[in-house]
Amino acid sequence: MSQPTPSYVNGASRKPLLGETVGALLDRVAAAHADRPALVVRAQGVRMDYRRFHAEVERVAAGLLALGLAPGDRVGIWAPNRAEWVLLQFAAPKAGLVLVNINPAYRLHELEYALNKVGCRALVLPRRFKTSHYLELLGELAPELAAAAPGRLRAARLPELREVILLDEAAAPGTRAWRELGALADAAAYAKLRKVEAELSFDDPVNIQFTSGTTGAPKGATLTHHNIVNNGCFIGEAMRLTERDRLCIPVPFYHCFGMVLGNLACVTHGACMVVPGEGFDALSTLETVQEERCTGLHGVPTMFIAELEHPRFGEFDLSSLRTGIMAGSPCPIEVMRRVVEEMHMAEVTIAYGMTETSPVSFQTVPDDPLERRVDSVGRVHPHLEVKLVDEAGRIVPRGEPGELCTRGYSVMRGYWGDPERTREAIDEGGWMHTGDLATLDADGYCRIVGRLKDMIIRGGENVYPREIEEFLYTHPKVRDVQVFGVPDAKFGEQVCAWVRLREGYAASEAEIQDYCRRHLAYFKVPHYVRFVESFPMTVTGKVQKYLMREAMVEELAARG
Structure with a gap:
């Protein structure tokens, strides 16, 4: 019986790397x-x-x-x-x-x-x-x-x-x-x-x-x-x-x-x-494309949606467009179809990566079918290697999910002044561990299926719950807090915080949000704040954020 094909790809290329500053x-x-x-x-x-x-x-x-x-x-x-x-x-x-x-x-x-x-x-x-x-x-x-x-x-x-x-x-x-x-x-x-x-x-x-x-x-x-x-x-x-x-x-x-x-x-x-x-302003973007005869346009899905849904969208001649990149969060196929048909961007591409890898590791190309530009992030970039590994570090077979690891010219030097966290991210073999779960198909197309880390992507902005949690611990009334993402039709995800208050204290949702708003970027401010007596835990004492997420999804659905 033949061995399964491993989830490893490398970007062979005839175009050499540039050796320039x-x-x-x-x-x-x-x-x-x-x-x-x-x-x-x-x-x-x-x-x-x-x-x-x-x-x-x-x-x-x-x-x-x-x-x-x-x-x-x-x-x-x-x-x-x-x-x-x-x-x-x-x-x-x-x-x-x-x-x-x-x-x-x-x-x-x-x-x-x-x-x-x-x-x-x-x-x-x-x-x-x-x-x-x-x-x-x-x-x-x-x-x-x-x-x-x-x-x-x-x-x-x-x-x-x-x-x-x-x-x-x-x-x-x-x-x-x-x-x-x-x-x-x-x-x-x-x-x-x-x-x-x-x-x-x-x-x-x-x-x-x-x-x-x-x-x-x-x-x-x-x-x-x-x-x-x-x-x-x-x-x-x-x-x-x-x-x-x-x-x-x-x-x-x-x-x-x-x-x-x-x-x-x-x-x-x-x-x-x-x-x-x-x-970003949807109207000025549309005006610019028309007046400057732009051939390409970049954006996260929420930007393209805002442009398509603008009441004056039909007034603009966007026929000069042909290409661009949609990235930052998954793109709904209907949005992609409208971008191709109504914005004339037949060659629009999807890209995936992370800051630590300069950032792009995978990208679709104009020849890829529309469905592949939506259900995948394309194939590996030139001169890069990617492997998907299980918890033991073994490469998984094609089609099975594993953590996406990247190696090559794109991997950062490290985190400034932080050798310990650099070693956590880049292993001895030079592989950057992204924390993203992905699959590779037989043709080398990659799909991002989840995250090992609990990062929230709100309108293309990466939001990391631990940073918000550590900040909220500085609030004098907060005893404990857990931050996670919940689905949102407009932004992809919204930030939600479950807060346990100190004994004898009371607080409002607005008070917690205002405290964050004074010190944190707007996209990190919790959209939802819930005050709870306890968090769902495993028998070993680990917090189960997925249960909180499920509870919030039910609550929001019930509210309509």
Whole structure:
């Protein structure tokens, strides 16, 4: 009797890996496509071809070095989607600096942790966006800023932070305005930039992205030039991008979706990055696709649903579209059909990955049947290996579920300053353990069937219950808490918290939510709060979250 086929695949490819830094990539592409459009940011009236984009990136890189920042220093960006974000994405690695992506929804608790965990020397931020007053929030953490000279901040709660760069026309006390970087970029700064670039290696760290863990505090996944340049390249290959494409990117840059699947996929192919606005808005996205004749559009399923359901959807000519990526959570087949038929995106692809793997490991291609682009996440990316293993680490047969493990160029260097959690994630063989349960079929298509970890995916945002639980333990009335996800028609999942209060205390759902809202990103705030006397437990004392989830599903169904 023949042995079953093991759940192991590798991405054989005739296209070699790129051995370039981010800066060298941009130098090469800008020289080849100097007159082609590179960046359009409609909200700011920004339009740059590759010649000007390259020059602006170099100006910012030289300016950063002129501030006294040294290769290896970390530069945080806490901002929504703007032209400056894209420039900094390419300027920081050109100068040998490590860009630290900070979620614009972060509040004080999360911001303080992120800046200190990786020792940010500089922070770039706008004065405000919507209801978030970034500079005021930073001032609460660092009241010393108001009396500090630019570049000389000494804050008790942020001991490593020295420079605060404001995305505004005018600086505020203790800060520099973004435009000042240009004035600093003199001949000496450019000479320093050339010297730094000559000494860079594509294995140097270039980007830190925070990904919360089930063990609590966020972890700083550290990615290299090699990681993200190559992942961006092969993502663009799967989309069949060329220099004639114009990709609308309404997904956030702080996340790999915007930064790698969007910006780097474009730049590796000389395509144009089109940014519809600072945050997602269905109407502005539709307007942008029409006015800019975009050929591609990215989004999580909830974004595509919002666009399709917009009352003015029928007014827009979207016939220029052909491709894009839908990722972040499973896509309902009816939504995919409408995207293909009504938005003209016949070549839309599905991608799967995680921040720690740069991020994409699997992706569909335009030749895949529509059903495979919905019931699977495609086949393994070039130059990567994937295996599915059981609890003992043995590879399972095809068709059986196992934990998805990835190995290859895409695997991060590790979690910044956290060797123990790095060892938990990456084994001695170099395999990144994702925590996702998956199956592989005979043709190599992968289906994600569940999670070993209890991560919640709310509207494309990864939410980790343990982080919220540990924060809620700081509430003086909370004795114990369990956080889990419940199904939601709009967002895929919503956050639910079951809370046990201390003896003699009372609290309301709104009180718990308001406490979270002041300190945590909006998508982490529990949508449902229930006060209970106990949690369902196993005989060995382990909490059974699946029983809580089932109980909440029944309760919500009964409420209609």
